[in-house]
Amino acid sequence: MxxxxxxxxxxxxxxxxxxxxxxxxxxxxxxxxxxxxxxxxxxxxxxxxxxxxxxxxxxxxxxxxxxxxxxxxxxxxxxxxxxxxxxxxxxxxxxxxxxxxxxxxxxxxxxxxTSLSENEKIEIHRLTGEIQKAMENAYQSYAEGLRIHDDWEKIYIDRMDFSKADQVTKRLITHLFPGDSNRKNQVTRRRFLGAATPLGPVDFVDNITSGLQKRYLLKGRAGTGKSTVLKKMVQEAEKRGYELEVYHCGFDPNSLDMVLVRELGWAIFDSTQPHEYFPSRKGDEVIDMYELTVAPGTDELYAEEIAEIERQYREQMKAGKTYLAQAKRLNGQLEKIYERKxxxxxxxxxxxxxxxxxxxxxxx
Structure with missing residues (x-):
């Protein structure tokens, strides 16, 4: 085995x-x-x-x-x-x-x-500075992307029925938690579901959820309450004493992308870009927050504004990826110096x- x-x-x-x-x-x-x-x-x-x-x-x-x-x-x-x-x-x-x-x-x-030559020290200093600058540029691009994303979210927040969102959460809590855990010590492990990398967004959703009986795929536009639902699941699981895996968003670490309780055999996760998944296993179920909580016709009503916001957002994500790739190339040059030692x-x-x-x- x-x-x-x-x-x-x-x-x-x-x-x-x-x-x-x-x-x-x-x-x-x-x-x-x-x-x-x-x-x-x-x-x-x-x-x-x-x-x-x-x-x-x-x-x-x-x-x-x-x-x-x-x-x-x-x-x-x-x-x-x-x-x-x-x-x-x-x-x-x-x-x-x-x-x-x-x-x-x-x-x-x-x-x-071993000791480095003077020329190697100068080159290391230069490369280290350029790597740091490339990383700072990447973070600035992602920060601007988050500001733009907030504008994107506001469109849907303003058209959202929060009482309906609360109902979705209450139904999930009733369905997912049959009672309290028998564990003596509640433990919460916090990780990142995915990450922005020089290759673009990378995640390990299939690996993390392997072996689970149920996966709940949260769909919906930006600002439709997916992270809020997940945070309430965390509160409920901790209150009931379950061992918990909480996966944060690799773009905005204050947001959540997945909550998983292996003891109960389920995970619920944000299944939208850049980690968009569709039902592919027995036990997969979609929960569409846009369909359940947002006023019908919102996409159509704000189509032009949404398209422009999405264009600006993707531009910043592309820039961030480019800077990360630049930092990786520079780091490769740096490692060649150390490789000799x-x-x-x-x-x-x-x-x-x-x-x-x-x-x-x-x-x-």
Whole structure:
């Protein structure tokens, strides 16, 4: 029997800048390694080596993907054994308030980075500055996109029947929660459903919802109350003591995109662009907030205004993606400098030490 693999983003490039939810997922783990080092190559190599070692074994893996390179990892958790390992460098600082006695920083620079030439230092400084500027430009584009999105939402908010929205929520609560959980300790894990990446929007909806009996696909235009419904589901689940997975929006981290209760076998999620899904599994059900709560004819009445807002919004999303791709290209040049200093034997030695730690946790 092979173990399960849960994929998600722990951080994201959002309209509020870089935002991360690492602490929610690391809290409570007994043995955690925080990776530090100028080069992402060594951290990436170590994380993927651990992933390859534990993939397919009879244990549950959580893989935290990088929003700057969604094929790469920036963290791995084996919750059954209380183990985690994550990239802890800027901008992903971990709060000291959750650090336990079994937490340890692994400084890859100290272990493996030889001295750099003066020319290399100058080039690193130049590339680092250009990467930072490209990321700032991406965040500015997404922030402007969010401002435009607010105008988009207002059209529908002004035409929405909030009493009908409340009725939708109440029906869902009655249907989804048969009673209170028997769990002694309520736990909420917060993550990102998807992320803005150099490739465009990426999500792991199918992976996250794998094995669930019911999926409720929330449809509707911007501002039709999808995130509000999800927030009320969170409140109800926490009140009733259920273990909960809450997935935030990778564009606006203050909004929610999915709520999932594995104990009850269901997920309810925003199924509109850029993570638009349609019923494809037994148990899938659509809930269209536009049809249920918004005055008929709103799309037609404001068609020209909506089309212009959508054009401006997509323009900013395209610009943000372009800047992220620019940052990725520059980072590739930076990594080529560090690659010349890369020491595989040191990475292997660290890997072997961490493997011993995990095996000890397994025995315990």
């Amino acid at each position: 092979s173990g399960s693999v849960l994929r998600y983003f722990g951080g994201g490039n959002t309209a509020k800048g870089f935002s991360h939810l690492y602490e929610s997922n690391l809290r409570g783990l007994d043995r955690v390694f925080i990776l530090s080092g100028k080069s992402g190559l060594e951290k990436k190599s170590l994380l993927h080596k651990l992933k390859d070692e534990w993939m397919g074994k009879n244990t549950a893996l959580e893989l935290l993907h990088s929003p700057n390179d969604p094929e790469s990892l920036e963290g791995l958790i084996i919750r059954n054994y209380g183990f985690g390992i994550v990239d802890g460098d800027y901008p992903r600082e971990i709060s000291e308030s959750i650090v336990g006695d079994g937490w340890e920083t692994v400084d890859l620079d100290a272990l493996g980075m 890369y020491n595989q034997s040191r990475v292997d030695a660290i890997f072997n030490d961490i493997q011993k730690e995990i095996r000890q946790l397994v025995k315990e």
